[in-house]
Amino acid sequence: MNVQNTVNTTKVTQAASDWWRGGVIYQIYPRSFQDSNGDGIGDLKGITQRLGYIASLGVDAIWISPFFKSPMKDFGYDVSDYRDVDPMFGTMADFKELLDRAHGLELKVMIDLVLSHTSDQHPWFSESRSNRENEKSDWYVWADPKPDGTPPNNWLSIFGGSAWQWDSRRLQYYLHNFLTSQPDLNFHCPAVQDALLDVARFWLDLGVDGFRLDTINFYFHDKQLRDNPGLPMDQRNASIAPMVNPYNHQDHLFSKSQPENIAFLERLRALTDEYEGRACLGEVGDAQRGLEIMGEYTTGDKRMHTCYAFEFLEKRALTASYAKQVFDQLEDKAGDAWPCWAFSNHDVQRHATRWGLSDEAVRQHAVLMMCLRGSACLYQGEELGLPEADVAFEDLQDPYGIEFWPEFKGRDGCRTPMVWAAQDEQSGFSAGRPWLPVSPLQAERAVDRLEQDPNSMLRHYRRAIALRHAHPALMSGEQMQMTQIGPVLTFLRDAPTEQVFCAFNLGSDPAEVTLPDGKWHIIGEELGSVDGEGALSLDAAQFCLLARDKG
Template identity: 55%
Template structure:
C-alpha cells in the first residue's frame, strides 16, 4: 500500500480534549495534556489521533462554534503547544487529524459580527439571510437539530439568519464563492502547520436550497435516529432542502484538490442525511472528493447481527469507489458499552472486548473514542451538573451528550481519577474510577490489555486492513463474514449474545488463531462453539 494511503484500514483514536488530560489544574483538558499522554496513545497500537475542536470559541457548543479558525482557545493552550503536539506525535509515528467545522461559525466570529450589521457591508452575503414572511414568521419550516425553529431574527438587518444547530451557530452561505475560498484558506493554514488530515464536521450541511423550499413532513413511524426521537421536532421532517444539496459535491472536490497539494493528508467527512450511506458513497466517489465517509449508522440502538450485516452490506453495494470509516462510539452518542448492553446498562467486559474485535474487523478504517479501550459505560450526570445545551433542552427524555464526555480515568488513587487537580468541568463517574488506566495495566486480561493485543494483531493481517468483506447469512446472534485479500481469506465469527452459540464451518480450517486473546471459540468436528460474546478467527 502506498505510503500516502496510510489511512486505509487505519485505527483513528478520537480525543475529546476537554476531558482527556488537564495539566493546568483548571478542570479542563488541554493540548499539553494530550502531549503528556502520547506514549499511552502509542501503546494502544492506533495509527492516528482525531482531536475534537480546540479553536478559539465562546464554547456554547464546546468548540463546535468557532470564533477564530486560526487560533487556539486559551483554555487549551496556544499555537506553540499545537506545534509541539504535531512534532511529538510525528516523532512517535502518530498522525494528527483535527476537526474542521466548516458549515457554520460562532455568532462572535468577526465575519458574522460584520454581516449582521446591515445588508450593505462586505460580509453581508456571507451567511444565510432571508426576509420574514408577510406575517413576520420565518421564511420556511426548517428546524434546528437542537430544537425549535432554525431561523433567528436579527433586528439590525430586519432579517432572519439560518442556524441548523444552536442559535449561536449561524450558517455560512456557501453559494458565495468568497466564503468557499475563505474557508479553504483556513483549512490551508492547518495543512501548512503539518496536520495529516481533517475530520469534517457536518460536512453535508454546507449548502442550502436557495429557493428555501419547505421540508416535507415525515411519517410518525419513521421519526428516529441519532437522538432525533419523537420528542424532538427535528425528526418530524425529511431534511431535503436544508442540507445535502447537489452543489456540495463540487465543494468536496475543491477540498480534495487542496489536500492533493499535501501528499499523505486525508479527509474524513461526517455525514448525517436522509440516506447517509448513499451520501457517503457520493461524497467519496470518483477519487476527486473526500477520502473517507463517516456516518451514524452503527451509532444507533439497533444491536443485532441482521442490522449490522445489512447496514455494512448496503454501504458495500453503493460505495464502489470510496472508503468507509466505522465507529461504535463518539462524543455525540451514548457509549457503546452501555448502549448495546444486553442487561440494561450494565457493562459486560467480555462484550466490550468482542466489540473491539468486531469493529476492527469490518472493512474500512476505524474511529475509536477515548475510553473505549477501558470499556467505559455511559456516565450518569445529575441535571445540576449538565453542561450540554442539547441535554438541558430535552431533559429528562434525552439527557444529552455529557454522559459520554466525562473525564478519562487515569488513576484510581488520585483525586478526580488523575484527570485534574482542580474541579473537573464534568464530574468523574465513580464506576469509571474503578476501570482506570492504572488498574487495567496491572491486569493482563483487562479490556485495555486485550484492546492493545487485538490492534497489534490486526496490523499483521492485511486482510483486515484492506481486504474485501463478504457476509455469511447466519441466524441471530451470530455475525459471520470473510475478509479476503489476494489468495488469503480470513473467517471472522462473533457471538453478539451472552448465551453460547454454534456455527457450522464448511471449509477446511488452515490456521486457527488460538494464540489470540479475542479468539475464544472452539472448533470441533466442523462446528465452532462460541461462548457468550465470543469471537473466532481462522484462515480458510
C-alpha cells in the same frame, strides 16, 4: 477443514499515503482528556503528556475535537477564529509541540474542522449582520420573513425549535442548524468556499495529517428555501436527534445534503492532495440517507477519503441481522465506498451502556470493529470499557441536555473526564475541580489499574488493534460472503496474499456456525477466539477467526 494454531504478529506495511485505509483513529475530546494546569479543563499540553499512552494502543492517528478560539457555547464547535488556539486549551506553540511529539511517535494528527457554521462572535458574522451592503453580507444564510413575519420556511434546528433566528440589525432571519449562536455559512457564495479552503491550507501548511469534517453534509442549503416534507412516524429514528426532538418529524431534503456539495468536496480533496499522505474523514449526519450520502462522498479518488454515518452510533443494538442489513445497503448504494466505523463518540451515549453490553460483549465488539471493512474510530476511554457516566442535572453543561431533560440527558455523560489513576484526586485528570465531575464508576476502570491486569479490557484492545495491523485482509481487504444465521454474523475478508474468515455470535444464547472448508489457521486466539472442526458452537459474545494464505 484442517485447522492449525499459529499466530501472525507481523505488522502490515502499506503506502504512507494510504495510512487511513483501514487505519485506527483515536478521538480525543480535549476538554476531558488531561488537564495540565489545574484549571479543571483539559488542554493541549495535557494531550502531549499522554501521547505515549495513545501510541501504546497501536493506533495510527489521533483526531482532536475543536480547540480553536470560541465562546464555547457548544464547547468549541462554535468557532470565532479558525487560525488560533483558544487560551483555554493553550497556545499555537503548544499545538506545534503536540504535533512534533505525535509525529515522533509515528502518530498522525487530524483536527476537527467545523466548516458548516461559525460562532456568532466570529468577525465574519459581525460584519455580515451589520447591514445588507457590506462585503460579507452574503457570507451567511439570510432571508426575509414571510408577510406575516414568521420564518421563511419550516426548517428545524437539531437543538430544538426553528432553524431561523431574527436579527434586528438586518431585519432578516439567519439560518442556524444548531444553536442560535451558530449561524450557518452560505456555501453558495464562492468567497466563503475560498476562505474556508484557505483555513484548511493554513493547517496543512502547519503539518496536520488531515481533517475530521464536522457535519459534512450540512454545508449547502436549498437556494429556493423550500419547505422540508413531513416524515411518517414509522420512518423516524433517533440516530441524529432524540425522539423527543421535533427535528425527527421532518425529512430534511432541503436544509442539508444538497447536490452542490459534491463540487466543494472535490475542491477540498484537491487541496488536500497537494500534500502527501493527508486524509479527510467526514461526518455524515442524516437519519434516512446516511449510507447513500457516505457513498456519494467517498466514491472514487476525487472526494473524501472516508466518511462515517450514524448506523452504528444508534441506540439500536448491533445484531447480526442489523449488521448484514447495513452492509447490504452499503453494497447496494455505494459498493466502492470506503466507510469509517465508530461505536461511540462525543455526541452519543457510550456503546457499552447504549447497547447494554457485558464486558465479554464489549471485548467481542472491539474485535468485530477491527475485522469490518473500513477504517475505525475509537473514542477516548472506549479502550477501558467505560460505561456512560451519570451526570446530575445541576452538573449539566450541555445545552442540548438542559433543553430536553429529563427525557434526553444530553451529551455530558460521554464527555466526563478521562480516568488515569484510580486512587488519585479526580482520577489523575486534574489537580483542580473538573468542568464535569469524574465518574466514580468509571474511576474503577482507570488506566493504572487496567495496566496491571494482563487480561484487562485495555490489554484486550491493544491486542485487537495489533491483530488488525498484522493482517492485510483485515486492514484493507475486500469483504465477501457476509451471512447472518440467527445471531451469528459471518464474513470473509480477502486480500491478494490471504483470506480471513470471521464469525461472531452477537446474540445472548449459544449458536452453531459452519466453518469453511480448506486449510486454515486460528488467529486472535489470545483474544478469546475458539476453534473447531467443520462446525462449532459459539457461546454468547464468542467469535472465531481463521486465516489462510493464498500464495
